[in-house]
Amino acid sequence: MSQFEEMQQAIIDGKAPVVKELTEQALRDGVKPAEFFPKAIVPAMNEVGRRMRDCEFFIPEVLIAARAARAATDILRPLLVGDEASRSAGTVVCCTVKGDLHDIGKNIVAMMLESAGFRIVDLGVDASPEKIVQAVQEHKANLVAMSALLTTTMVNMKAGIAALASAGLRDHVKIMVGGAPVTENWARSIGADGYGKDAPTAVDLARSLVAN
Amino acid sequence: MTSRERVQLVLQHKEPDRMPLDLGASPVTGMQVDTVYNLRQALHLDPPGTPVKVVEPYQMLGEIKSDLMAVLGVDVVGLSQRATQFGFKNEGWKPWTTFQGTPVLVPAGFNTEPDANGDILMYPEGDKSVPPSGRMPKGGFYFDSIVRQPPIDDSALNVEDNLEEFGPVAADALNYLSREAERLYSETDKAILGNFGGTGFGDIALVPAPWLKHPKGIRDVEEWYVSTLTRRDYVYKIFERQCEIGIKNLEEVFAVVGNRVTVCYVSGTDFGQQNGPFISVKTYRDLFKPFHREINNWIHRKTQWKSFIHSCGSVRALLPDFIDAGFDIVNPVQCSAAGMAPEELKKEFGDRVTFWGGGVDTQRTLPFGTPDEVRKEVCERLRIFGQSGGYVFNTTHNVQARVPVENVVAMYETVRQCGRYPLAGRPA
Structure with a gap:
């Protein structure tokens, strides 16, 4: 071997x-x-x-x-x-959204993305839209991956997308979302670029979003 | 027909006059306190501003008082230990206000402190001299555990460290359960669901032990999941001792509450995620099932209780093993997860197990749907799950915060209209 x-x-x-x-x-x-x-x-x-x-x-x-x-x-x-270093598959800002402290799913996705060659900027849990914007600017990220476990916090994904738009960054990053209550329809309705139903799907999705 | 008889009939897979309804009898079949407040206001049960008690401070569940039970037709009542998930007792009520501005009453030990971000920190046993064990994010609705993981030295791991919370049931706790069981049995006609604790193996909500001041052993959520494989012997030994203690405690509890109790909440360990089980069937069989079987065998040999398992998520692959391990009741029946379609579950398992929950999707329809969508879904679930008994109506897990109150009202109206036996469309 x-x-x-x-x-x-x-x-x-x-x-x-x-x-x-x-x-x-x-x-x-x-x-x-x-x-x-x-x-x-x-x-x-x-x-x-x-x-x-x-x-x-x-x-x-x-x-x-x-x-x-x-x-x-x-x-x-x-x-x-x-x-x-710059030849990584892409730079991903990932986080659990504001108000939400659950991170097992987000951590698994981040670890799998990292192992797939992406550079990970992990903002941890309870990440405010401002923090996401700042990280995208600072690290010149081309992907944002947001997670939520609660029906009460998934709405904060919208705020994250809105903040990126008003900072003029929406066209520079692709946005993917996931988490237990999140669905493909939800992702579409809030204007995300994709939904990962599980970690392997999230990796495939990240690859295709970066390729396009 | 009394509520108790109604529940007993469906547990025997017979059809009573109508489908029984649970709200608030367990920590997984309740309603978040802001939503309880809104519902009480909508039903004109209280003048505006009347506070609601928070009876479970971790998930911030509101009290379901007898007047609300009567209006909705609730058939089950919970018999719980007085100690909460943060270790203080449910007594000595004081006013508090949620982030949403809802006036509530919380126990005397509910002592909080804001942190620099405006999050609210909660302390084990309400003791602010030790590090906090819970956090509610600013603007949030619930607490989550703050993981306090001491450094792990594998050569020094001692199962007793993970067993601190599983001691013998105290005499005053037994006295309380005894009095309370008698009161609920004689003063209400409801079926009693016993939440005695101590028999949930590896329940991830309990692993961080937010009620302990200085938890030892393995307390980190990710580390615990990893340990089920890498430290299998250690985890198995914890379960072995926990099972021994749990059965001894059930013996003592049974001696004072007897068969006044109808249902025993045995396990709240989540085995499912959205798309499939957390663990393999083999891991379930090797690590969990032997202990589930032991507890359930004791229950069925010594009592008339029915055994209740709660597991969120997609657990279709594990259901045959749950049933084989002796569980009589499955909750919360998360139909939005993979492989959990109501018709298939009822057809495949409905004659062997009672479904308790699954009445409406609390991830989608209830919080985000219209009242008409709620009515349609509830009616359909009742028609499917209600066939030949074996069903107690409850939402899929607790009704969460931010749920429109008109959806909650629509749900209970539909239960009243569509939950009668014989079911519509079938001969009497």
Whole structure:
């Protein structure tokens, strides 16, 4: 099994210490930091997404795999320089919207997006529209991903979109939304660009929104 | 026919005079306090400005008083411990105002402090000398737990740390349950739903233990989910001890409340997310089912209680195992989740389990629909779930804040109109 195949398997199996060790070893062997994404991390997390979609993996398995992937990305991100750093799949500002403190779903999406090669600016929970606007400007993000778990807070997604529009940023970012009470219809009605019903779908959606 | 008889008949999968209705008997079948206030005002039960009691401070559920029960035709009443999810007791009421400006009454231990953002912080047992355990965001409607996770040293993990909340039931708590069971049994004709606590394994709402001043063990939500796989033995041992303690406590509780209680709330652990279960069927069978079975076996051997499980989300894949583990009642029946279509659930499981909830979609129709859409959906759900008993009307989980009161009124009007047996369209 090649070094990268071994690493893929360790991510899928959720073995963070093994992933860390393999990453460090490969770097010592002269592998370039940017190579890990297309050759190990992205394919491993694609497989995790497939297993989740096919009901082979559930929340605990996905969390463990994502943590294992993070063991690699935590080492690799600071090493990406110049071109490599800017060659990420895109920069995503993600958050749970104002008034909402639930973040498990948002965290899983963020971890999977990161493993898919996106640069993540995670605003955490209870993120105000102003905070979203500021982060988009500061990090030149091309995607905003908003999450809500409550029927009482999903309405605040609208406020986020309105704030981006009045700051003149609406045409510069794509906006995707998700969370338990959120639906495709809701996403459309508030003027979002897409809805991710689960984490793997959110990753596919992010890829297609950035490509368009 | 009394409410109690009506509930007992549907639990035997028989059709009484009308479908029974629950509102407020459990922490998952109630109504947020702003909405209770609005409903009481709409029904002219109170002069404007009359406060409503917050009987469950974590989710900010409002009291469903006997006058409201009478107007709506509620058939079930809750028998609960006095201690709330923040550890203080439901007593010594004082005025408070919600972010929406609703006048409410809260227990004496409901001691809050604003933080720099204007969020409201809540303290375990109301003790402001320890770190807060709950937060209501500014403008919000509910509290969420503040996770207080001490650093985890795997070599020093001790199951007792995660068992602090599962001690033997105290003598004064038993006295209270005894008196209260007798009062509810003799002064009302309602079926009693017992919320005794201690038998929900790995309930994620309880893992952070907002009532404890210094929780130990694994208290972080994500870490807990991960631990169900990576620290399986540790979690299994917690459940084993919890099950032992839980059954001992049920024995003591049963000795004082007896069969005045009709339904026992056993588990509130959420096993479902919107699109499928949180965990695999295999994990359920290996880690949870043995303990569910043990509790339910005890209940069925020693009492006439029916066993109640609450799990949000898509749990179709787990329902056969819930039933096999001995649960008699499933709630909240989240029909908006994947694979939870009412007709299919009723057809596949309706003769073996009582559905308690699912009366209207609280994620979509009730908060965002029109009164006509609410009427249509409620009527359809009653027609489907009500066939041959085995159904107690309740919304899918608590009625939330910001729900238009005309939708709530439309829902209960429809229950009254469409909930009569024999069901319309069938011979008597």
